[in-house]
Amino acid sequence: SQTIHQWPATLVQPVGSPLSLECTVEGTSNPNLYWYRQAAGRGLQLLFYSVGIGQISSEVPQNLSASRPQDRQFILSSKKLLLSDSGFYLCAWGRDSNSPLHFGNGTRLTVT
Amino acid sequence: QKEVEQDPGPLSVPEGAIVSLNCTYSNSAFQYFMWYRQYSRKGPELLMYTYSSGNKEDGRFTAQVDKSSKYISLFIRDSQPSDSATYLCAMYNSGYALNFGKGTSLLVTP
Numbered sequence: 341s342q343t344i345h346q347w348p349a350t351l352v353q354p355v356g357s358p359l360s361l362e363c364t365v366e367g368t369s370n371p372n373l374y375w376y377r378q379a380a381g382r383g384l385q386l387l388f389y390s391v392g393i394g395q396i397s398s399e400v401p402q403n404l405s406a407s408r409p410q411d412r413q414f415i416l417s418s419k420k421l422l423l424s425d426s427g428f429y430l431c432a433w434g435r436d437s438n439s440p441l442h443f444g445n446g447t448r449l450t451v452t
Numbered sequence: 453q454k455e456v457e458q459d460p461g462p463l464s465v466p467e468g469a470i471v472s473l474n475c476t477y478s479n480s481a482f483q484y485f486m487w488y489r490q491y492s493r494k495g496p497e498l499l500m501y502t503y504s505s506g507n508k509e510d511g512r513f514t515a516q517v518d519k520s521s522k523y524i525s526l527f528i529r530d531s532q533p534s535d536s537a538t539y540l541c542a543m544y545n546s547g548y549a550l551n552f553g554k555g556t557s558l559l560v561t562p
Binding site for chain 2: 389
């Protein structure tokens with residue numbers, strides 16, 4: 341069976357510090373990978389998705405970037421965090437563009 | 453008009469009640485419909501996945517899609533306190549961008 345791992349679960353970072361959130365998927369190959377941000381009262385916002393190694397599509401211009409160095413690894417990064425980057429970040433995978441998404445348990449990021 | 457509308461609740465019901473959760477949408481091209489359950493501080497968990505119109509049943513859960521009305525529903529029979537969570541609907545035509553509702557908060561009281 342497939343599993344998705346996301347870490348850390350909680351992170352508190354000062355403004356201006358860098359960020360690296362990691363997500364890995366097990367039990368499948370060549371998955372579509374996604375980063376979402378969930379803000380209270382605002383629903384789930386798609387940030388990035390990837391259909392293969394090194395292939396990243398950005399949905400929202402922002403202070404963040406994503407990379408996919410390996411087939412089942414997806415990384416969300418920032419060089420300098422802003423207060424507005426605080427939120428609940430979720431990684432997800434899907435078999436293809438017509439399949440449902442499966443989410444990790446998220447990282448709650450607080451920028452102070 | 454937002455593409456997916458969902459009443460945020462909270463919806464409070466007694467244990468054993470039948471729960472009805474609903475979403476409306478505006479894009480008639482949507483073909484794939486999902487319901488997710490999200491517990492506090494956890495990621496959404498896929499509950500139901502349906503394609504096009506009709507009903508789908510899985511245990512105590514039934515998903516219903518009415519494309520003519522652009523309306524989808526999730527029914528929970530014999531609700532339990534462990535069903536207390538936020539329920540998110542999601543849908544898309546094809547491609548990579550799921551359109552989510554903002555979620556309905558459900559509380560099932562013993």
